[in-house]
Amino acid sequence: MKAARQSRLSIETPEGVVFSFELATPVSRALAWAIDAAAIVTACSVVGQVCAAANLFSRDVATAVTTVLYFVISVVYGILLEWRWRGQTIGKRILGLRVLDIHGMRLQLSQIVLRNLLRFVDTLPALYLVGGIACLFSRNAQRLGDLAANTIVARERKPAEPDLDEIAPAKYNSLLAYPHLAARLRSLVTPEAAAIAIQAVTLRDGYDPIARIELFAELAAHFRSLVEFPEQALEGVTDEQYVRSVLRVIYTG
Amino acid sequence: MIIDLPRFVAAERTYWDELALLLARLETEPEARLSLPEIQRLHYLYERSSADLARLDTFSTEPNLRAFLESLVARAYTEIHETRAPVKLRWKSVVLAFPRAFRRHQGAFRLSLGVTLLGCAFGWFALRMDPHVKTVLMPFPGLNSSPAERVAKEEGAKTDRLRGEKASFSAELMTHNIHVTVLTLAFGMTWGVGTLILLFYNGVILGAVAADYIGAGFGTFLTAWLLPHGSIEIPAILLGGQGGFILAGALIGWGGRTPRTERLRAIGPDLFAIIAGAAALLVWAGIVEAFVSQYHQPVLPYSLKIAFGACELAALTAFLAWAGRE
Incomplete structure (x- = not known):
C-alpha cells in the first residue's frame, strides 16, 4: 500500500477514452456504515420481537433462532443488498455511494461476498480501525475487503444542469452578437473557473458589498483575458453582468 | 474541437x-x-x-x-x-464448486494442515514437559479441570445438563466457529501471518488437550468426545486457513508477472466456494457438538460415537476428493 491517495479513479478503455469515478471519502463511508449498522440492529430487534411475540418456540429454540438470525443478518445484509441493488446498501443509497469493480466491470457475487466477509478484519479492533487506516493510506481509498475483492466505493454521479434562470436570467446578451468569439470563450473556460463563477452568482447576496465587487472584478478580468470582445459589446456592462453573460454563453450558447 | x-x-x-x-x-x-x-x-x-x-x-x-x-x-x-458470465445460483454447481475449489488449491490446504500439526506438536510437548503451562495454553474454564475429574463428572451425570439449552448452545457454537473460520480466511490479508498465527494457536490447544487427556489415560473418552464434531469442525477451520493462504499467495504473488488485481480476481470465486462450504460444514458440526458430542457412556457408547465421527470424516474426505471430478 502506497500513499498518494487519489480522489478519482480513471479508467482508460481500449478505444482510448478515459472515464472516471469519484471515490467516496472515509467520512462518507463511515456515515453509510453507521446507517447500515442501525438498519441491522433494527432488523435484528424486529426479528427478536417477532420470535418472542409469536411464542412459537421454547425459550431455548427462541434464543437459538435469535442468535443465528443476528449472525446471519449481520453477515448477509451487506451481501444481499449489494447483490440486489448493484453495489448499494441502505446507507450507501442514502449517501449516494456505490460499490464498483475496480476495472469498471460488472460486480460479481464472489467479489461482494469477499469484501463483506473481510469486514471481520476491517472492523478490528473496534469501529473499523483497520479498515479506516487502510482506506486512508490506500491509493483508491480501499479497505482490506475492497483490496481483496478488487472493488472501490464511488460517489454516484447525478449530473444536473445549472439553473440558468436563477444565475443568469435570460436577457439580451451582447456577447452572443459575436458567435465566433463566444464559441472561442466556451472552449477556453475551464470547468473550475465556470464552477467558481456559478458559485459566485448563486451566493452573491451573501457577500459583503466590497468583497462582491472585488470578486466579480477578478472573475470578469479572468474571462476577459481569455477572449477579447469588441468595445461595443462591453459598453455599459458591469463586471457582474459580464460574468452572467459569460455563464449564459457557456451553458446555452 | x-x-x-x-x-x-x-x-x-x-x-x-x-x-x-x-x-x-x-x-x-x-x-x-x-x-x-x-x-x-x-x-x-x-x-x-x-x-x-x-x-x-x-x-x-x-x-x-x-x-x-x-x-x-x-x-x-x-x-x-465484461467477459465473466453472470452467476447462476444452481444448487448442483454451487455444491460442486466447493470440492473443485478445494482440489485446485491443495498446496494451501497442506500448509494449513502442516501449521496446525506443528501447533499440535508444540502444545503436546509443552504440556508434557511442564504441566503447569496448562492454564496459559488453554485459558478456558472447561479445559482446566483435571481429565479424571471431568471424565468422572461426565460419565456419572444422572441428568441431562444441557436440557433446555441444546439449541441455543448449538447456535452459539455455529456462529462462533463460523466467525473464527471467516477470520482465519480474512487474516490472509496480513500476507498470511494472521492466518498462520490462528491456525498454530488452534493446533496448540488441540495438542495440549490431547496431551492432557491421553497422558492421563483417557484417550478413548477424548476421541469419543471430539471426533463426532471435530471430524467436521477441524477440517472446516483448516479450509478457512486454506482460504487465508490462497489470499496471501495472491497478495504476495510469488514467481509470476500477473498484476496483483488480476491474481486476486482469479481466486475470488474459489474463496467464495471454500468459505461457503466451510460455513455449511460448521452448521452441521454445531448441531453434532450440542446434540451428540456432549453425551458420553453409558448414554452413548464410545464405540458408536467414534464410528459416527470416523464415518463423517470418511464422507467428507470422499466428497472433497471426488465430488465433481470430470
Missing part, C-alpha cells in the same frame, strides 16, 4: 438516449440475451458515445455534460467488455 455545443448535443442526444435505454434494460434484466443486431447496435452506440466523450475533452466548460457522458460510457463499457 466542437465549436457549436448546443448543435452537437442536439445531434447526439438521440444516440445517448437510445444507449441509456438499452443499458437500463440490460441492467434490470441481467439474464436477458440480446440478438446479434442488438449487440451490433449496442457496440455502435458505445463507440459513438465514446467518440463524443473524447470530442468533449477539447471543450472543458461542460462538466455536467461530461459527467453524464462518462457515466453512460462507463455503464456501456461494463456491458461490452
Whole structure:
C-alpha cells in the first residue's frame, strides 16, 4: 500500500477514452456504515420481537433462532443488498455511494461476498480501525475487503444542469452578437473557473458589498483575458453582468 | 474541437438516449440475451458515445455534460467488455464448486494442515514437559479441570445438563466457529501471518488437550468426545486457513508477472466456494457438538460415537476428493 491517495479513479478503455469515478471519502463511508449498522440492529430487534411475540418456540429454540438470525443478518445484509441493488446498501443509497469493480466491470457475487466477509478484519479492533487506516493510506481509498475483492466505493454521479434562470436570467446578451468569439470563450473556460463563477452568482447576496465587487472584478478580468470582445459589446456592462453573460454563453450558447 | 455545443448535443442526444435505454434494460434484466443486431447496435452506440466523450475533452466548460457522458460510457463499457458470465445460483454447481475449489488449491490446504500439526506438536510437548503451562495454553474454564475429574463428572451425570439449552448452545457454537473460520480466511490479508498465527494457536490447544487427556489415560473418552464434531469442525477451520493462504499467495504473488488485481480476481470465486462450504460444514458440526458430542457412556457408547465421527470424516474426505471430478 502506497500513499498518494487519489480522489478519482480513471479508467482508460481500449478505444482510448478515459472515464472516471469519484471515490467516496472515509467520512462518507463511515456515515453509510453507521446507517447500515442501525438498519441491522433494527432488523435484528424486529426479528427478536417477532420470535418472542409469536411464542412459537421454547425459550431455548427462541434464543437459538435469535442468535443465528443476528449472525446471519449481520453477515448477509451487506451481501444481499449489494447483490440486489448493484453495489448499494441502505446507507450507501442514502449517501449516494456505490460499490464498483475496480476495472469498471460488472460486480460479481464472489467479489461482494469477499469484501463483506473481510469486514471481520476491517472492523478490528473496534469501529473499523483497520479498515479506516487502510482506506486512508490506500491509493483508491480501499479497505482490506475492497483490496481483496478488487472493488472501490464511488460517489454516484447525478449530473444536473445549472439553473440558468436563477444565475443568469435570460436577457439580451451582447456577447452572443459575436458567435465566433463566444464559441472561442466556451472552449477556453475551464470547468473550475465556470464552477467558481456559478458559485459566485448563486451566493452573491451573501457577500459583503466590497468583497462582491472585488470578486466579480477578478472573475470578469479572468474571462476577459481569455477572449477579447469588441468595445461595443462591453459598453455599459458591469463586471457582474459580464460574468452572467459569460455563464449564459457557456451553458446555452 | 466542437465549436457549436448546443448543435452537437442536439445531434447526439438521440444516440445517448437510445444507449441509456438499452443499458437500463440490460441492467434490470441481467439474464436477458440480446440478438446479434442488438449487440451490433449496442457496440455502435458505445463507440459513438465514446467518440463524443473524447470530442468533449477539447471543450472543458461542460462538466455536467461530461459527467453524464462518462457515466453512460462507463455503464456501456461494463456491458461490452465484461467477459465473466453472470452467476447462476444452481444448487448442483454451487455444491460442486466447493470440492473443485478445494482440489485446485491443495498446496494451501497442506500448509494449513502442516501449521496446525506443528501447533499440535508444540502444545503436546509443552504440556508434557511442564504441566503447569496448562492454564496459559488453554485459558478456558472447561479445559482446566483435571481429565479424571471431568471424565468422572461426565460419565456419572444422572441428568441431562444441557436440557433446555441444546439449541441455543448449538447456535452459539455455529456462529462462533463460523466467525473464527471467516477470520482465519480474512487474516490472509496480513500476507498470511494472521492466518498462520490462528491456525498454530488452534493446533496448540488441540495438542495440549490431547496431551492432557491421553497422558492421563483417557484417550478413548477424548476421541469419543471430539471426533463426532471435530471430524467436521477441524477440517472446516483448516479450509478457512486454506482460504487465508490462497489470499496471501495472491497478495504476495510469488514467481509470476500477473498484476496483483488480476491474481486476486482469479481466486475470488474459489474463496467464495471454500468459505461457503466451510460455513455449511460448521452448521452441521454445531448441531453434532450440542446434540451428540456432549453425551458420553453409558448414554452413548464410545464405540458408536467414534464410528459416527470416523464415518463423517470418511464422507467428507470422499466428497472433497471426488465430488465433481470430470
